[in-house]
Amino acid sequence: MSADVMQRAERPAWMEKPRPVTQGVKGLTLVFTVLVVIVPFWVVLATSFAPDKQVIANGGYALWPDRWTTNAYDLIFSGGQITRAMLVSGGVTVVGTTFSLVCTIMLAYALARPGVVGGKPVMLLVLFTFLFPAGMIPSFLVVNGMGMRNTYWALFLPVLINAFNLVVMRGFFQGIPAELFESAKIDGAGELRTLVTIVLPLSKAVIAVVGLFYAVGYWNDFFRAILYTDQATMWPLQTWMRTYVVQSQNSLISVQGGVSEQIQFAPQTVNMAVVVLATVPILCVYPFIQRYFTKGVLTGAVKS
Template identity: 85%
Template sequence: MSAATTEHVERPAWMEKPKPVTQGAKGLALVVTVLVVVVPFWVVFATSFAPDQQVIDNGGYALWPDTWTLRAYDLIFSGGQITRALGVSAGITVVGTAFSLACTVLLAYALARPGVVGGKPVMLLILFTFLFPAGMIPSFLVVNELHLRNTYWALFLPVLISAFNLVVMRGFFQGIPLELFESAKIDGANELRILLTIVLPLSKAVIAVVGLFYAVGYWNDFFRAILYTDQSTMWPLQTWMRTYVVQAQSSMVQVQGGVNEQIQFAPQTVNMAVVVLATVPILCVYPFIQRYFTKGVLTGAVKS
């Protein structure tokens, strides 16, 4: 047997079999991380269903309700404000995400095609806005001059296209082989048909990821409603959640009979109930696109 075959070849450090101590430390770190993430969610969920007296006795929180009650949810739904806010948030999220995805796909496809007239200056302008955003006052002046204040358009048009999402999607489109475009043009397909029949079916991952980014942004936003609207009936759920959390006290609640009554309650139960309502929709959507998340982000970030 030759010396070459008997010589011990050391593997790189990242290929070495981990020691039991290392595996145990990794497992412990994973358990701690999961607890840090899961426990706050459970506390919020449990507190929203806990009786008021238990929450007050425990200092504002409950790890497990003595009796499960829907009083906090009945309270916030009794006046119809939260119900309307849920509808506003859902509408803004769906419509805004659809418009944003359509505009981002069209612009990213145009900037990804080689030889587009003015493509580089437009891309530099987009990157400039990404590094140096306009700010609150110029945005407010633009919305006001366009007569968009106190309209739902003001809640998504000012942020219709995200420069980051555009760069990610453009990088993904640039990774598609040019031979596919050339063969389609030989068959007589125009740019719109190439986009619809070739590019979009191959881009499900990045579209799902960018759509999630847009949807989460629209769903979680509360500040634009305060900035651009004077009517509380137009507020989305997140703005009402901010109101409940900031006030954190007994408030006048519009009951179904149309009479304002002073209702004493533990404010934490109502705050947590609103948080649950604001969090559950996104948690329900995310599992369906989780498999696209890593692929879409990493593939779109290969090129810029």
């Protein structure tokens, strides 16, 4: 069989043979899209490692540093507040994601099992909160009334379970064959053992996807720290990044005894360095979970 015949056999009947012009346009479009994504991040990275004089001379940015330097990163970590903010962000992300995954898995499993008492009203309540979320003032009143203000609990407990993630995971659990649950019941396994030994090993894809959703949400959140805490020492990294970049403050802040005082000048390189520090951890985690996205999200979204 010739190569042309084999190629036609591999293509569906409705798919025409690709033309060179079409292939070239697709390639150029792909290259353009990649450049649109990579160039801004490269500018941020190069600016963070560029000397101050070059950045100032180029209007605040650098495409390629004349001399690679880590002065901006040394300046950031010498102040102490960014190091603490990174620890706060990491701790909130790890603890919050763990708590959220455990609670979401348990609630989704309970709502996915047939015959659960009160399952339908609870599901309707979850969907109601998904369509009509609580506002900022009610959330603040609840957190303040429970005594969680100025505590790290306020950074993840108010958003412990996301309704969308719950619906996705519940749909995935509903797609597991009922025969597996029946065989586990015949063997004498309870609900908890069935969840741990049968459901969770089959749900690695959706757990990875939902876990990444939670982790990205906790890592990128900056508003809850402003809303629920009065102490800058409790701010996560994203809140400090907002202070540096969005408000264009050109000074490093040293927090001592709850009083903020300006101690060193921070050029544009420091702003870019903070952006890099806030972005790189998620970029390092994402490639390992990307392969689960299609399977986890689409399979979990088939049923609701």
